[in-house]
Amino acid sequence: SAVISQKPSRDICQRGTSLTIQCQVDSQVTMMFWYRQQPGQSLTLIATANQGSEATYESGFVIDKFPISRPNLTFSTLTVSNMSPEDSSIYLCSVTGTGGSYEQYFGPGTRLTVT
């Protein structure tokens, strides 16, 4: 499976500011995703990061709040904009396996605390 890294691993931010999270994969992948894991809860898909086009957002998530870039097949960024304490979560990127399979592999996550 691909090796996935995320930066930063954690951050503490003030409300009203923005943070950009990077996801780097060691091989080219077709599909990349961004998830949120709120404290004590499970994972919720934010959006699918599409290479060369706009991301596809899930219900409840909007581009103005969570802009996503996918400039190539190994890299993506997620920005959390105009943060509030409710945005305190772990943000995870994932990629699908090879050969069109549907399993997903996750990065280590970015732990965000908004004060």
Place this chain on the structure above:
Amino acid sequence: QKEVEQDPGPLSVPEGAIVSLNCTYSNSAFQYFMWYRQYSRKGPELLMYTYSSGNKEDGRFTAQVDKSSKYISLFIRDSQPSDSATYLCASSGGYNKLIFGAGTRLAVHP
């Protein structure tokens, strides 16, 4: 009703016990089923991936899917303290969107 239901536990067992973790799902279109293990402050690690009904075994782990009852299970044999983690089930109907259960916290004590 959530699309994937999972008892959050916590579940505490002695070392060497057989652990049974379970989820139910409501969407008949789901055909892909996964189990992840998540240690504290780490990303989820894929343990098992199955398609449609049946069993799949990998070492001490067995995943079971019963599509007729919409029930998925993960069995851990000879459980070890290192198995202490949160176990997440996930399902998909394709299109790459995974729906996760709430996760079950497992503690294996020596």
